[in-house]
Amino acid sequence: MADRLELPAYARSLGLALTGGDEGGMPVLTVDFGPMVEGRPQHFHGGATAGLLENAGYAALRTALNAAGRDPVLKPINITVQYLAAGKSQASFAVGRITRLGRRNANVTVEAWQSDRSRPIATAVMNILMV
């Protein structure tokens, strides 16, 4: 379950946190706006948004693996981030969805949004190797 997950050091120092809520059984992550995530004035840096997406992707995969009683080492193969709208100076949220969970690899789709869940600000597709 989501409350058994632990975010990596990078995620915690960037200010990412689990909201405690979920979507389709997958944990929702959030980050408040602040200097640590700011790019051009009053907007999220693309890299910070990518960090949120990536961590939500791993959190979703860990949740699915826990449910299946699996605990492999995860290695990133690639990530493609699509930026859809500027991240404004307010909290952002993200949640992942497992598109395919195989034996050796997983394909995860992630969405990030701000005040309106139906208007994503960025999406990502990640391929992750499990060993």
Added chain:
Amino acid sequence: MTTPPTPRFDAREASKWFFRHGHTGWLGLRFTEQGDNWVELELPWREDLIGDSSQHVLASGPIISLMDMASGMAIWQTRGTFQPVATLDLRVDYQRPARERASVRGRVECYRITRSAAFVRGIAYDESPDDPVAHVAGCFMTIGADPREANPALRGGGNG
């Protein structure tokens, strides 16, 4: 109308104020090298940026930030002016984990630029550019370069 000449964008000079605050300041990015159409930045090793508590290896998130920033600066370096850009799409292919306690450098070139779009590719590496940690490809769009705004004939009527 005359405008005073603005100096050509210089990544080394710009780095002095780019990395003083915000996300890139927090990461501690540093300028290392530049060319006519490329920029190289460094992400110094830091304990609290690790991705996995069992290994002393930089997380992939900060590497994306490094490459995103180097991409933007490579575009301004190529164009010669600082004109804000928005990332449309950024792809990172991880080749191998970074070495333990290693800083990572990101070298990105802007290989094609038009009035409204820019295309970049680059590598992230720790020891040698011949043995990259990641390959990167991205597509950016200039903000505020909508040709319809410059041409009154193309501007929609009634909206001022």
